[in-house]
Amino acid sequence: MSRGASRQAIRSALLPEDQVAFDAAYDTALADARSSLDLAGLFEMLERWRRLALLQEDPARFREVARRAAELLTGRPSPDDEPLPVTRAKAGM
16 A cells, blocks of 8 residues: 555555444545535544554454454564454554
8 A cells, every 4th residue: 555545555554343433434534525625634534544554464463463463552472363352452542
């Protein structure tokens, strides 16, 4: 994915379970931009999701980042076979 990637590029790089949340966040940010006539919130939302999409392009690396974050926050290692959604919840991701 290139820097400043499009909505479609961001969405396609996300894990399937995050695509629905991305769509909802995009719709909300777009509606806010329409009513406020200010695109700043839309751009900020896209940038947050672009960063997550960059991490998720490599699922193994993303899993490791989530495991490290969970370990830092909980003070305990996450088991290798722990489901990713559980690890992400511990990490606040």
